[in-house]
Amino acid sequence: MTLNEFVKSKRNNAKLTQPQLAEKAGVGLRFLRDLEQGKPTLRLDKVNQVLQLFGHQLGPIKINPND
Secondary structure, three states: OOOHHHHHHHHHHHHHHHHHHHHHHHOOOHHHHHHOOOOOOOOOHHHHHHHHHHOOOOOOOOOOOOO
């Protein structure tokens, strides 16, 4: 599942509209729309503001676990 699919799924499960989630997360509606549409460049701090409402956050993930 991609990040944008994850956020949209969590928002829908919480029965929130985009404007409602943006307000609760303290981000702009435009940012949330960009996030849900999979825009490749977004501010990490704002992404984490949204994810924090669902008990998650982004962080570094090892690409090659054998390194």
